Amino acid sequence: LETPHDAKSGGCWMFTRYDEVKDLLRKAHDAPQDIKRLIPESQRTAFHYMLLYSDPPDHTRLRSLISTPFSRAGVNRLDAMITRQVDQLLDVIQEHDEVDFIAAFAEPLPVNVISELLGTPIEDATLLRDWTVTLGRGFDSTINDPVASQRGVEALQEMTRYFTELMARPNQPPGTIIESLKNDSAAQKCSPQEAMAQCMLLLLAGHETTLSLLGNAMYCLLTNPGELAKLRQQPELLDSMINEVLRFEAPFQRAVFRVAAEPITCRGHQIQVGERISPVVSAANRDPAQFAEPDRFDIERKPNRHLAFGLGIHRCLGEKLARSEARIAIGRLLQRFPHLQAVESKPRWKARSLFRTLQSLPVK
Numbered sequence: 001l002e003t004p005h006d007a008k009s010g011g012c013w014m015f016t017r018y019d020e021v022k023d024l025l026r027k028a029h030d031a032p033q034d035i036k037r038l039i040p041e042s043q044r045t046a047f048h049y050m051l052l053y054s055d056p057p058d059h060t061r062l063r064s065l066i067s068t069p070f071s072r073a074g075v076n077r078l079d080a081m082i083t084r085q086v087d088q089l090l091d092v093i094q095e096h097d098e099v100d101f102i103a104a105f106a107e108p109l110p111v112n113v114i115s116e117l118l119g120t121p122i123e124d125a126t127l128l129r130d131w132t133v134t135l136g137r138g139f140d141s142t143i144n145d146p147v148a149s150q151r152g153v154e155a156l157q158e159m160t161r162y163f164t165e166l167m168a169r170p171n172q173p174p175g176t177i178i179e180s181l182k183n184d185s186a187a188q189k190c191s192p193q194e195a196m197a198q199c200m201l202l203l204l205a206g207h208e209t210t211l212s213l214l215g216n217a218m219y220c221l222l223t224n225p226g227e228l229a230k231l232r233q234q235p236e237l238l239d240s241m242i243n244e245v246l247r248f249e250a251p252f253q254r255a256v257f258r259v260a261a262e263p264i265t266c267r268g269h270q271i272q273v274g275e276r277i278s279p280v281v282s283a284a285n286r287d288p289a290q291f292a293e294p295d296r297f298d299i300e301r302k303p304n305r306h307l308a309f310g311l312g313i314h315r316c317l318g319e320k321l322a323r324s325e326a327r328i329a330i331g332r333l334l335q336r337f338p339h340l341q342a343v344e345s346k347p348r349w350k351a352r353s354l355f356r357t358l359q360s361l362p363v364k
């Protein structure tokens with residue numbers, strides 16, 4: 001790359017090969033994300049207290065506070081709730097001859113599920129969705145700053161105010177993440193800002209990514225009728241199909257930018273302290289040195305060690321939840337709609353660099 005790679009200029013090193021991306025993701029703790037390093041303490045926002053932008057020991061402490069609901073046992077307990085949410089949305093779809101799968105299903109489901117888990121009132125789901133969309137768009141800007149636009153600044157302020165007020169309420173819904181974080185803050189395991197910031201992170205991290213997975217799974221199946229027919233005959237391939245969608249159309253195309261905290265050598269390049277690095281997960285997932293026929297969507301692919309959930313200490317906390325939501329959603333959908341078809345042959349993708357998300361997916 002000829003452009004300067006330092007964070008101020010907006011340039012960055014982009015690495016696309018599987019081995020390099022894997023190596024750089026593992027070194028994440030050696031390369032804290034720039035959002036924290038670049039902004040003076042007096043100007044810090046909720047983002048700076050999120051675990052995604054924290055290094056150990058803060059990262060370890062914060063991650064342990066919110067891990068339990070995302071463990072295997074924690075996620076299994078959510079099966080009935082997710083199935084209920086899925087069926088409610090499918091009931092609405094059933095009433096129409098033709099619907100946009102993204103607007104009618106893939107968009108509302110993840111935010112509804114996270115809202116229940118967090119303990120935010122269900123009637124606020126649209127509000128929460130609008131904020132996550134605005135802030136998610138900011139991550140696509142060249143400087144990777146979610147509050148780069150005026151609307152981004154407002155959305156962050158509104159969301160911060162919302163969660164601050166919500167956490168200040170005397171009674172929280174029992175068994176929810178908000179209740180648990182409020183108790184942790186009272187016990188001084190985290191600060192009130194940290195408690196609020198983790199709620200915001202969970203919404204932001206779990207919304208557009210899971211929306212993308214659901215939409216991309218439907219899209220891959222509808223445009224690969226042979227693989228769809230195979231899945232209908234062998235429903236036990238559902239998990240393997242979801243894994244292949246995660247590889248083939250990775251929802252999170254690149255990890256959030258890192259800044260080298262110490263000199264790093266990668267493929268003979270010397271990355272200096274302060275330079276930015278972008279590990280491109282979506283490209284690594286199609287590296288022919290790692291995956292045979294990488295451009296073929298193969299629901300039986302083995303082995304399939306893609307990097308869609310990242311690696312190292314920042315590896316996705318919500319992986320089991322996302323896989324479970326997709327398994328229940330796509331499983332129920334195929335059961336209830338045996339003749340589902342795409343209405344248009346060409347997909348409309350959102351113009352995004354960070355997320356691989358369909359704008360719409362009309363089905364009948």
Ligand code: HEM
Nearest residue numbers: 051052205206209210213255256309310314316317318322
């Ligand atoms: C981190 C992908 C769903 C919560 C990450 C990272 C990736 C990722 C690649 C690492 C980012 C980096 O290193 O820069 C995905 C994908 C999802 C998904 C592809 C869906 C298909 C979710 C869900 C939640 C969630 C449903 C929770 C509700 C998180 C959190 C982190 C994270 C909290 C930060 C972890 C840390 O810094 O220790 N995710 N994610 N994700 N994800 Fe996910």
